[in-house]
Amino acid sequence: MLKYLLKRFFWMIPLLVGISLISFMIMHLAPGDITSSEASFNPKASEESRQKLRELYSLDKPVIVQYSLWMKRMATLNFGTSFASHQRPVFWQTKDKDGNVTLGMIQEALPITLLINVLSLILIIAIALPLGVVSALKQNQLADRVITLFVFIGFAIPGFWLALMLMYWTGVQHNWLPISGLQSLGHEHLHWLGKTLDTLKHLALPVFISAITGLAGIALFVRNGMLEVLHQDYITTARSKGLNEHRVIYGHALRNALLPLITIFGLSIPGLIGGSVIAESIFAIPGMGKLFYDAVLMRDFPVIMGILTIGALLTLIGNLVADVAYAWADPRVRRGVMQ
């Protein structure tokens, strides 16, 4: 097992280098750079000044030279500083000689996005699991049809529209929940319990919206997995042994039906750090989606590369975790890995 893990880890290095090289090239294929944003199309900013900026950012050098400069920095785990955001560190905080700490951009955005995505993943599982099981047990009956219709409506409904409607209903009409933002204005004067409650209230709608649109996939996956398993011989065996239906379903069927979910969750680990641009813009949440989107619009190369690299790393780790978890959960796979 250890040897297998080491082998997998070793292979991640060339993979990461390859991914970063391709990302870097594609990024530079898009026309323009930080000096050609719409705001800088301003007669007060002369072409010579912009050329000077390009030199200061090494943007005048060939792409491969820029890549090697980036690689050299990355070798010391230095993600560099943002072009667009006044030299803020891309990844982690830095301290200058006077002791002023500047927080990293990913450092600030990542926890927010992670929190929303984890909460919504929990909500999805909490809702999708029972829905999927029920609809498999009642296949083609009314309950199944209603559930399928419900999850598909959730899947098909435009998230931004639902978000605005809910913001209007809960925020403007009834004043139950805050409309946008992450914290209330007096947040820092609150007790820790008040702070938590305040944050949860702000996160309620974004989490709900993100969960409702992601419900369909998992619910139908559970339903189909259950259906397949319920038709297996060992279920018939379990029933003929005289086990009660509860044990048949929750002890035998569901457990096996959930196995492929491990793969899905493994693959969704990189998704956890990717926020939705639309949801983050509407709810005014400074998360990863908005950070990446703005970076792409501004051609803020260090930020784009920082997010892509971390995303690639998490995807690879996610794959590995999924494989290991699968081996742990399924003896058949485990034997294959050990050999």
Added chain:
Amino acid sequence: MVKWLHLRNLLQVMTWVVLTALMVGCGDSTSNKSIHKIDYSKDYPANSGGTLIDAMTGEPSGLIAMIAGESAASAIAGNIFNSLLKYDKNLELTGELAKSWEISADQRTITFHLKPDLKWADNTPLTSDDVLFTWQKVTDEKTRTPYGSDFKLVTLAETPDANTFRVTYKAPYAPALDTWAGLHILPKHLLKDQDINTTAFARNPVGSHYYKLEQWKNGQYLKLTRNVNATQGQAKIDHLLSRIIPDKAAQFLELSADNIDSMGLNPIQYARIFPARPELNKNIALYKELGNSYTYLGFNLKRKPFDDIRVRQAINYAINKQEIIDGVLLGLGEPVASPYKPGTRWSNPALKPYPYDPAKAKALLKAAGYEDHDGDGIIDKDGKPFSFEILTNQNKEREMTGVLIQRRLKEVGIDANIRVLEWASFLGRFIKPKEFDVVVLGWSLSLDPDQYSIWHSSQQAPGQFNFISYSNPRVDKLLEAGRLELNPDKRMKIYHEFSAILLEDSPIVFLSAGYGLSAIHKRVQGISNPAPPAGIGHNTYEWNIPQAYARSEMSEH
């Protein structure tokens, strides 16, 4: 096996928790803000205090404007830093840190006299040394600013005494005064040992204007507090709080729920939504002011047939500008006939936009050799139909403008197609190499009349701003003369003549200048309505929030 049984219990518990949370939430609705019941129509004497909360779509990258560059940064930094000069409500230059300035007889030297006893927010004296330091920084090769070139024209900058700052140019440079009105003066004592590109000062600035930064919550808001050492007197409102809300619809909901006091509106919100919602109008007042930019249709003058003045004028006559203002801006804009703000001294009042006159357009096209010889509805010359592409970037208003133009051109027999591009490829693949027929774009209605970089024939290299390749020796001469003349009255004559030639030549078709639209809660008083040329923001220090109207939930902070 037992685990899965527990899962069901867990689910039950979670459902219960969610339901309870919802019910607790409902309970809050009884504490609904009573603020809606206040009658905001009374007039109270101006008092100081209160918090004004506004919303902005983007976050500043830093508050050193020469480096940050974007509008969000200028908006916030403009409350924190002073320049030597400023524009008054009629957009005439007046002193800000400078109490007066003199121009030498050869017009090469400008001497600024600072107001006495100026102080930074940290109580350190503000002197001509700080001005000199700022000039050194903006012209420093290592400073990452795109705005250095105007200041590099200064050959000598000196400080004869603590209250005097003198700059000498190689040749008279009339836009100089405007450039000094745009340069925020930075404190030398805090920045002299710092790298201005990376300094923490950009996120924790010390300035000299009405407000100082109290708190900056990344991605959420910036809070400014009144600066007791302000060089321009005391503003009435205690705190300015700018929330970062990227989505306009979300901003609008926050405004409706009385969580913010002010936001910029788009024409639909201004002209359609507000009139339909009387309950909003009770608490919120709408303002409009002439915006800072105009939209135009620009020809590639290097391409046939746009080198023919008759063709350009014909297209100008064929386009109905009022229709664009009504259709795209919902009537919230004005036609312009020159690149200057109507109502300011630089705008030539004698000039009128080309009227909508399709008959005249057809006659001009015929004179240029274009007629529908083959009867397909499209005019042609030498067997080639008159067909071209209108390029624009992803901007809803410009796209809609393009569609209206397309239809009017069809009526005079011109076949125009529209192509919409993402900004960077638009600039890199089409504008820089001049690979376009016609563009719909915008320029700012500049406060200084100098437009050398846009219209002078020497400014046509890739990346420069005369990308339509306009070249007229008379205009070149006037633009050169305008740069050498610092006397405003003489300058005005030069630019009035320049505008007249530009209109006649029609290298671009002036389409429209939209209004800046804003909604501000009626608790904020002292706002000029109707807005002067400088807009409603010219006297924000006089805005005030009467005690009776202040937000109750903000009072303890």
